[in-house]
Amino acid sequence: MILRFGRPAEAEDPYAAEERRRAARALLRTPLLTAEGPAADDFRLVRRHRDELTRLFAEGLGYRLEVESRVARLFKAGLGRDASRPLLRRGDRKRPFSPRAYAMLCLTIAALTRSKDQLLVDELVAQVRSAAADARLDVDLDSYADRRALHAALTALIELGVLRERDHDGGGLERWAQDRNARSLLDVVRDRLRLLLARSFTGLGSAGDLLQTAALPSASGGARVAIRRRLVESPVLSVTELSDERAEWWQKNRNRESERLREMFGLELELRAEGALLIDPDGELSDLDFPGIGSTKHLALLVLERLARCCADRGGDPVWRPVAVEEVDAAFREVTEAYPTAMTKQHRADPGAFRTDVLELLTAVGLVRPGADGGCLVHAASARYAPRPVLAGTASQGSLFGQAEEFP
Numbered sequence: 001m002i003l004r005f006g007r008p009a010e011a012e013d014p015y016a017a018e019e020r021r022r023a024a025r026a027l028l029r030t031p032l033l034t035a036e037g038p039a040a041d042d043f044r045l046v047r048r049h050r051d052e053l054t055r056l057f058a059e060g061l062g063y064r065l066e067v068e069s070r071v072a073r074l075f076k077a078g079l080g081r082d083a084s085r086p087l088l089r090r091g092d093r094k095r096p097f098s099p100r101a102y103a104m105l106c107l108t109i110a111a112l113t114r115s116k117d118q119l120l121v122d123e124l125v126a127q128v129r130s131a132a133a134d135a136r137l138d139v140d141l142d143s144y145a146d147r148r149a150l151h152a153a154l155t156a157l158i159e160l161g162v163l164r165e166r167d168h169d170g171g172g173l174e175r176w177a178q179d180r181n182a183r184s185l186l187d188v189v190r191d192r193l194r195l196l197l198a199r200s201f202t203g204l205g206s207a208g209d210l211l212q213t214a215a216l217p218s219a220s221g222g223a224r225v226a227i228r229r230r231l232v233e234s235p236v237l238s239v240t241e242l243s244d245e246r247a248e249w250w251q252k253n254r255n256r257e258s259e260r261l262r263e264m265f266g267l268e269l270e271l272r273a274e275g276a277l278l279i280d281p282d283g284e285l286s287d288l289d290f291p292g293i294g295s296t297k298h299l300a301l302l303v304l305e306r307l308a309r310c311c312a313d314r315g316g317d318p319v320w321r322p323v324a325v326e327e328v329d330a331a332f333r334e335v336t337e338a339y340p341t342a343m344t345k346q347h348r349a350d351p352g353a354f355r356t357d358v359l360e361l362l363t364a365v366g367l368v369r370p371g372a373d374g375g376c377l378v379h380a381a382s383a384r385y386a387p388r389p390v391l392a393g394t395a396s397q398g399s400l401f402g403q404a405e406e407f408p
Contacts, residue, residue, distance in 0.1 A: 020049045021266045024056060027065070028232065028265065029285055031074040032160055032192060046072045060264055061232065062225040066195060073195035077229065090155045097152060100145070105153035107131045107139070109196060112157075112188055118166070121176055121184040125150070142180070151177035162192045223249035231261070231269070235278035236366045236381050238319040274319050274380045290365045291385070295344050299335055300358045301385055304367060306331035308382040318380065325374035332358075 026042035027033060035043050046053060050067040057063040057074060064075040086096035087105075097105070111127035125141055128150065132139035140146050154173055157163040164187040165172055175182035204210050223246040231237055239247055250257075254276065258269040261278065267285075270277040280286060291301050307328065311321035323331075332355050340348065347354035359376070362368035367385075369377040 027074040033072045035070045075198045089152045100149040101152040104150045108153045117188050231278045237275040239275045240319045300361050302335045307378050320377040
């Protein structure tokens with residue numbers, strides 16, 4: 001008898017695997033990656049591993065990757081009607097884009113597709129007016145509000161590298177937002193502009209159609225792609241918010257997913273009865289750190305601790321628990337009375353603004369939702385941020401972020 005053996009499988013180069021993870025993480029962090037600037041080394045890794053990365057994103061997340069000589073673009077599908085990760089205006093207080101600013105961004109992109117490669121801001125404004133007229137939108141760029149919205153769109157395109165401000169006689173775009181007579185010379189970077197839009201608008205009749213189509217998993221992905229996208233883009237997963245099909249898939253495959261996400265992106269999946277939390281040990285992929293630096297984040301942590309304590313022993317939904325408005329008021333009162341010197345001068349002068357800023361922050365990180373009659377709903381994950389002494393070797397691994405099989 002002659003035994004025939006195939007060639008043994010070659011062991012994967014650990015350095016190549018680590019390079020791919022670094023490149024994949026860079027694309028998740030910056031989906032429009034270029035050969036210039038601080039991310040140049042990451043771009044070179046993407047170029048080196050383009051075939052493996054293209055396959056990884058297509059099969060793993062249903063995302064399309066295009067890599068060219070000077071730019072790489074990861075086309076990430078959306079999460080549907082999810083407003084938790086908006087574009088942010090540039091400045092000390094990064095405010096989310098308003099609907100008007102999004103409209104101006106779309107009009108500017110439309111105008112740039114038919115503009116010269118170099119133009120003055122006044123010329124671009126004229127073309128945006130023309131694009132608005134074609135779209136039958138009521139836009140008044142002589143008004144301060146619309147000019148500020150257009151300024152937000154232009155600065156976003158500059159940050160993406162689609163526009164470059166070459167010369168700004170008279171103050172440039174920052175000055176133009178206040179004074180329409182200010183001048184600025186802009187370069188249009190065509191290869192980045194061409195790769196900016198994630199998909200064509202052909203055949204879509206409304207913004208709702210666009211959101212629904214963009215968020216659909218790939219035909220071969222189904223529940224696997226949908227759940228991975230949810231974890232990677234908004235890393236708290238609640239099983240009560242999954243459809244029956246996706247919940248069944250998750251129950252069968254969650255342990256395997258933990259290994260796969262670690263292999264693909266170097267991320268750790270914390271599994272609990274109520275769902276899961278995807279953690280980046282290096283802290284690079286979060287666009288909003290919490291806890292984090294700053295008075296508002298420090299005090300929000302103290303408020304959250306008190307809100308979590310309010311609903312610790314209540315039954316009902318295992319993931320979201322209600323907190324009455326009186327309890328919310330008491331939590332804020334305790335914190336402001338106990339730590340007055342930790343508050344900013346503005347927040348001491350305006351406690352209402354402090355409350356608004358804290359709740360907006362906790363909502364943005366997915367730990368709180370508006371509730372009925374001025375109250376709020378608190379997520380089970382909030383219990384992770386409440387200090388609790390635990391004897392060594394006694395902590396349970398059953399509940400999402402608590403010590404028992406139910407909401408702590």
